[in-house]
Amino acid sequence: MPPQYAYQRVAEDLIKRIESGEFPPGSRLPSRAELCEQYEVSSFVADRVFLILKMQGLTESLPGAGVYVKENAPGQ
Numbered sequence: 477m478p479p480q481y482a483y484q485r486v487a488e489d490l491i492k493r494i495e496s497g498e499f500p501p502g503s504r505l506p507s508r509a510e511l512c513e514q515y516e517v518s519s520f521v522a523d524r525v526f527l528i529l530k531m532q533g534l535t536e537s538l539p540g541a542g543v544y545v546k547e548n549a550p551g552q
Contacts, residue, residue: 483524486515490525494534494545501547505535 480488493499506514511522526543529535535543 482515482517483521483528486511486517486521487525487528489515490529491532491534494529499545501545503545504541505529505543505545507542 490499490505499505505526508519508522508526511517511525512519515521526535526537529543530537534546536546537543
């Protein structure tokens with residue numbers, strides 16, 4: 477298996493956590509700064525992770541409030 481980029485590793489982990497119910501619909505995901513600290517990645521990587529989750533229909537961003545798990549997200 478080829479090595480993963482950091483953003484893929486973090487996105488896959490968050491997807492698993494969403495699907496497991498750790499982050500249920502309507503819950504707020506960790507902030508960019510929290511992701512950077514938890515996963516030891518750059519803010520660029522954290523932004524890319526949020527973009528991937530949004531493109532997969534799992535999250536929505538509320539300006540100034542954070543990123544939240546969408547109600548009726550795929551896999552819920």
